[in-house]
Amino acid sequence: xxxxxxxKELQDLSLENRKNIIKMVYEAKSGHIGGSLSxxxxxxxxFHKCMKHSIKGKCSEDYNQRDRFVLSKGHVSPIxxxxxxxxxxxxxxxxKTFRKLGSRLQGHPSLMCPGxxxxxxxxGQGLSMACGIxxxxxxxxxxxxxxxLLGDGxxxxxxTWEAFMQASHRKLNNxxxxxxxxxLQIDGSTECVKALGxxxxxxxxxxxxxxxxxGHDFEQIYSAIQKAKSLDAPVAIVANTVKGKGVSFMENNAxxxxxxxxxxxxxxxxxxxxx
Numbered sequence: 001x002x003x004x005x006x007x008k009e010l011q012d013l014s015l016e017n018r019k020n021i022i023k024m025v026y027e028a029k030s031g032h033i034g035g036s037l038s039x040x041x042x043x044x045x046x047f048h049k050c051m052k053h054s055i056k057g058k059c060s061e062d063y064n065q066r067d068r069f070v071l072s073k074g075h076v077s078p079i080x081x082x083x084x085x086x087x088x089x090x091x092x093x094x095x096k097t098f099r100k101l102g103s104r105l106q107g108h109p110s111l112m113c114p115g116x117x118x119x120x121x122x123x124g125q126g127l128s129m130a131c132g133i134x135x136x137x138x139x140x141x142x143x144x145x146x147x148x149l150l151g152d153g154x155x156x157x158x159x160t161w162e163a164f165m166q167a168s169h170r171k172l173n174n175x176x177x178x179x180x181x182x183x184l185q186i187d188g189s190t191e192c193v194k195a196l197g198x199x200x201x202x203x204x205x206x207x208x209x210x211x212x213x214x215g216h217d218f219e220q221i222y223s224a225i226q227k228a229k230s231l232d233a234p235v236a237i238v239a240n241t242v243k244g245k246g247v248s249f250m251e252n253n254a255x256x257x258x259x260x261x262x263x264x265x266x267x268x269x270x271x272x273x274x275x
Contacts, residue, residue, distance in 0.1 A: 002222050006049065010218045013086060014044040018246045019273050020082040020095055026266040028099035031107065034256040035151060036079040038182040038215070038241040045221040046147060046178070047083040055088050057114065067144050068117050068133050072126020073151035073180065074108040075258070081105050081113070089115035124157025126150060127177060131166050134175040145229060146175045153185030156194040161206070167234040168207030176228040177208075177236045180215065182243040184254045203236045215239030247272055 002010070017040050025031035046069075047053075054066040071080050078098065085092045090104070090113075097103035104113045108121030117133070120126050130148035137144055154160060167175055179199070187193050196202070200210045209231045213220040221239065228235035243257070244250030247269045261269060 002049070002219050007218055010041075010044055010048065013048060013083075014041050015246075015273060016086070017044055017079060017082040019270060020085075020092075021078040022247070022261065022266060022269045022273070024078045024081070024095055024098040025260050027096060029260045030099050031078055031260060032075040032258045033078070033261070034184070034243040034250060034253070034258075035073060035180065035182065036076040037245045037247065037250065038243045039073075039076055039149060039180045040079050040245065041216045041218065042149065042178055042180065042221055042239055042241070043079045043083050045218055046149075046225060047087060049222055050225045051147065052144070053087060053115075055115075064142065065144055068130075068137075068146045070118055070126045070130045070133070070146070070148040071109055071120050072130075072148050073123065073154060074119075074121030074126070076149075076151075076180075077105070077107060077109050080109060080116075084113075084115045087115075089113075123151070123154035124160045126154075127160050127163035128166075130175060130177070131163050131170070131172060134167070134172040135170060137174055138170075138172070144174070146172075147178065147225075148175070149178050149180060151185070152179055152181045152183065152190050152196060152199070153193070155179070155196055155199070156190070164203065164206040164208065164236075171232075172234045173232050175234045176225065177234070178225075179236060179238050180241055181238050182241045184243045184252070184257065186254065186257045188254050200236075200238055203238070207233070209233045209235045210238060211235065212238045213240070215241035216245060 021036045051067040054063040134146045211224045250256040
């Protein structure tokens with residue numbers, strides 16, 4: 001259970017992450033704000049309160065015991081880089097190089113970036129990769145956990161459901177899939193493009209334990225992830241979120257899926273986050 005001090009810390013960290021997301025995409029004149037903001041609270045809690053990290057990399061004694069993370073929805077790299085900078089994988093000043101030529105902080109995660117486990121961005125593939133990592137850890141009798149963040153739009157990809165079947169069949173109880181269920185994708189509503197319907201019941205039918213939460217409630221996020229670690233089956237956390245969360249004119253607006261703000265919108269967004 002989180003303390004009041006934990007909640008305050010997470011609120012401050014999440015606010016910093018939201019500002020970083022807006023600044024990075026604005027300065028790069030390219031990037032994905034909407035989904036980064038919807039996943040912001042999830043990533044903040046996961047990275048700061050739930051995962052074991054190995055900041056020093058392969059030379060560190062705790063490297064093999066680190067938890068693994070796969071960003072299946074690789075286009076929301078701004079929130080990924082922001083939380084890693086907060087943890088010390090690289091200096092926060094490097095965030096200014098996002099999507100710049102020669103930067104380690106590419107538009108989609110690349111192995112040139114410290115802390116990135118696997119290059120991602122081709123939607124629908126992240127869960128399959130996470131299954132492979134989970135199986136490898138089990139073969140090595142390594143107790144580390146594997147977390148994968150998926151967008152709800154990419155659940156329209158068929159190989160995602162093959163991976164759900166594989167995880168259940170192989171009893172990958174070291175695997176937790178967190179689904180950023182914001183209901184929007186680049187073409188509009190997920191339910192209009194290709195309806196997911198009752199997602200929780202679908203996942204249960206595929207043999208997964210399912211926990212449904214408010215993806216902006218720190219306590220619910222934390223409790224769900226901690227519970228997932230203790231269950232004897234792969235766990236899907238369906239996190240109901242708001243695309244563009246935190247900036248009023250971006251919220252629930254598919255137009256901000258992959259649009260960089262101009263000067264006026266940038267200043268308006270930062271002003272709202274600074275209130």
